[in-house]
Amino acid sequence: MNVRHFLKLGLAALALATGLAGCGGGDDDDPPAANQGNIAEVAKAQGFNALLAAAAKAGIANTLTDANAQLTVFAPTDQAFTDLAKRLGFADATAMVNALPPAALQSILTYHVLGTKKLSADLAAGGATQATAYSFENAPARLNFDFTSGVKITDAALTSATVVTANVPASNGVIHAVDKVLIPPGVLNLVQMAQANPLFSSLVAAVVAADLQGTLSGSGPFTVFAPTDAAFAAAPSNLSTAQLRTVLTYHVLPSQVLSTQIPFGTPVATVSGQSLVFTSGTPPTIRDTTAVQARISAVDVRASNGVIHVIDKVLIPAL
Template identity: 80%
Template sequence: MNVRAFLKLGLATLALSVSLSGCGGDDDDDDIPLPQQKTLAQVASEGGYTALVAAATKAGIAGTLSDPAAQLTVFAPSDQAFNALATRLGFADATAMVNALPPAALQSILNYHVLGSKKLAADLSAGGATQATAYTYAGAPARLNFDFTGGVKITDAALTVANVTTTNVPASNGVIHAIDKVLVPPGVLNIVQMAQANPQFSSLVGAVVAANLQGTLSGAGPFTVFAPNNAAFAAAPQNLSAAQLRTVLTYHVVSGQVLSTQIPFGTPVATVAGQNIVISAGTPPTIRDTTATPAKIIAVDVRASNGVIHVVDKVLIPTL
């Protein structure tokens, strides 16, 4: 065999060897298992969402977050967010709040943080300004309000706003978006707690405690409360006696639940203070008290477990 023939034979053998080696390598690669993505429950646990995991376990929904057949979206509040809500409600911390709230209440709260399908950040934006959650209230899915201006903001039933701080945390059965506040659903917390949950009502909460009305407004009710915000209290008369303060506050309370669609416009409405108010239709509706300046109703139908809150921009003044 001459040198040229020998070289041709060697190159052909080398090419065949490389080809067979490549085929064998592919077979070996097929035997190497791919890393398994973790479930929502595992991602939350390993991500440091201690309070969320504890609440989910007590509420009995940890199994849902581990369901391999699910494809969910979870808005996950940080431990700091859980602690903030807990202290507003009068608990020492998130652990104390989770221990105190019944499983059904925790289940409702957590389901309000879940959408029934997997939605990445782009899908959320495409989903519109209001989107249905896994929590059902009054026969329909409770909805969250979204604002996509400069990030993602979520307004809950207590009229408080959560910011999405991290998006698109992947899981095998859905996606997590981290948020900086616990979302408060309708119909779970009582009237006093709903006011406590929203910083714009801190003056109202302080006045209710000072007048020793927190027990009454936390009771079975139902009640309708026209709730002045902090700006309204700042402009209100100061240095009232305890009796006068109690009269002022009960002048904002109507016995029974009156939703915005049920307000009897133009008709005197009896308050718990024993004095009437008159509500006029308009955009927005207004309430006439004993002064010349009406109060505007600036938000309606904040649903509590024992009634409803309508927000007003002025403290209503009765005859004192």
Template identity: 60%
Template sequence: MYDRLKRAFLGVAVAGLALSLTACGGSDDEDHLPATVVEVAQTNGFNALLAAATKAGLGSALSDPKANLTVFAPTDAAFNALATRLGFADATAMVNALPASALSNILSYHVLATRRSAADLGTAGSSLTTLYQFDGRAATLALSTSGGVNLTDAVLTAAKVSQADVNAGNGVVHVIDKVLVPPGVLNLVQMAQANPAFSTLVGAVKQAGLESTLAGAGPLTVFAPTNEAFAAISSTVAGLSTAQLSKVLTYHVVAGRVLSSDITLGAPVNTVAGQSFVVQGSPLRIVDTTSTAAPIAATDVRASNGVIHVLGKVLIPTL
């Protein structure tokens, strides 16, 4: 059943996908439920989702009366927020610019192959298996039901379910307040842009003229300091020349895709800056030229052209 739904979902153009809350949300009258998710009335206009799904060529599983799907549906505001972070004018510009394959992968990351009501999600454990396949297996979303239903995606940002249990005859829709970002679809720069915690890093990358390099074919590994890490040395960063800033940033970059499982603790890690650092364990941290180690807060954030590991300190090379 899962394979059949997945093939259907990924294979056929959507005739029209829009999600209405007023027509069916919370109704106890089963006779008035739309027959399928696709037939949920268009009165509440999830226009960006509709446009993305249409371009991606998705939908027969959403129209299949034998299906029993769960769809996490981002609002138009959620699509516009992601578009702005990625540098597009709005959601329409983003949908027009992204390839159909990327949109297909992003949207399939919002769909579960079985119906999960809000009550079901409360007992589902800590993760949900989506229809998006990455690295030969189904990608998952981290799930928390403390203080409502919250989903954490591959870029380490959380989406909250703002309205649950919008029912259709072949599934259920939960409205969410952000677009879920899957692994392996956006490039390194876009993945950093999609997480507001890296806005200072993104700004520094652009200032140093490294954006095209980090958005290129790669693969590259980026040890990415958070905004808080940059704030801790803001006066130092402000005094750097462009060449020095470039050296600091490239000291955070390693050629090749280096997952956490590939790192040898205690061995030098050669960087693009031509200098090395050492990763130590328990807990994971990086030793650079300073006396303070950099804690590794998260690992293996997968981009289309590499991988990101999150740092709580900016690494300082010899300048």
């Protein structure tokens, strides 16, 4: 995990409130920042308390006070931190910040930073994917942007944040407030990545019911074919705990297999001991013991201990 830069505490001028725009809009002319505090000072004045606490724990509280820097920070609100904390099973944002290692917080926070100052118009001009200050596998991790209605940002967990206040000026850059903590690749484990995305609430509940959360949070690496909530809604529900464990481990490969490495047309052994067969196509599919194949709808959700591929059907083994 890579140490980058982040925040320091201080004061900021309060007169910027009337110039702020909501929901990703706003005046795209460069706002005057000569009389503003630095990014850390403005963040304190604007009430980004959880963000600042995370930055302090991460030990990266200096660079955003650098007068020579011109950065863009997507700043999650305190409610955004609270929402993530509860999804991960913590009581509140403070408990989450206290529990996560400094290196993990460093990675999460730098994933919210672009290396140059970009107002709303600059973001739109920058295209659909843009590099962050966090590096993963020797390359800058990227965020995906949608500008059709305001500014929406999709992260590595396939969840989307909305810019709720844009173009908050600082002397050394700009802040865009967002309503969700962005999840980078390669930081949270497989269970946490599933917890972070509401699309997998049923999968997480099943993993807990089958007492597999410890295994899937372990060193791995694993590949998980993750059914969505809609897929679980259409699946058998009257399974014993032993049968549920068999079903879930049927979705897991005992190594990391990225989408480019899937061996199509060849039976692949799962952790359950039974095999799956993959068929290439658009989209690719997986054949289980039933007549209906599962479609792979999204791939390569990278966790710290493996990878998730999203599927639209619960895979049914021989029970």
